[in-house]
Amino acid sequence: ETGVTQTPRHLVMGMTNKKSLKCEQHLGHNAMYWYKQSAKKPLELMFVYNFKEQTENNSVPSRFSPECPNSSHLFLHLHTLQPEDSALYLCASRIGGDTDTQYFGPGTRLTVL
């Protein structure tokens, strides 16, 4: 699905580093999501934004900080992460309203050393 892009695709960082993940959607959607996917676990919803406003924070630790400057861009700022935060981080978007189909970006494979 080339309509949702994520950068970087791979990231290795130390526990004291600060980095950011970026998501951009070119579909004209109004809702954007961050998910975490760890091995052997279901996709975990982290954050939801509707029309740039955060509408869901699924008890995510404060070392993950989302930012949504407009409906097309979503960031996930990372600081002081732990090795157990290593996972595939997926961004998704949805057109909004009463349509609930979500489309995923390619993901960022994050490794915390």
Place this chain on the structure above:
Amino acid sequence: QKEVEQNSGPLSVPEGAIASLNCTYSDRGSQSFFWYRQYSGKSPELIMFIYSNGDKEDGRFTAQLNKASQYVSLLIRDSQPSDSATYLCAVNERGGFQKLVFGTGTRLLVSP
């Protein structure tokens, strides 16, 4: 605790056979149901969605929904080796459109 349950597999079928993937969900008020395919190292790709009881067909794929039994399935006819992937079932939360609950996925292996 809303849950979506899937057998992790792997489900092994020979090429050309019908693969049947199953999913149960706990929230009786769920309104819409999705099947995503995820290749190893890739992101989930939407295959089908279904809202009403019964069958919905799209090419080689058929989704089946039984709300009374809280059961949704995906049939893949004429399975191909390229269908080998993990299939994720997702269910929306009651009363809302924005949150999906995902199962852990079933790994499908189609052998030539």
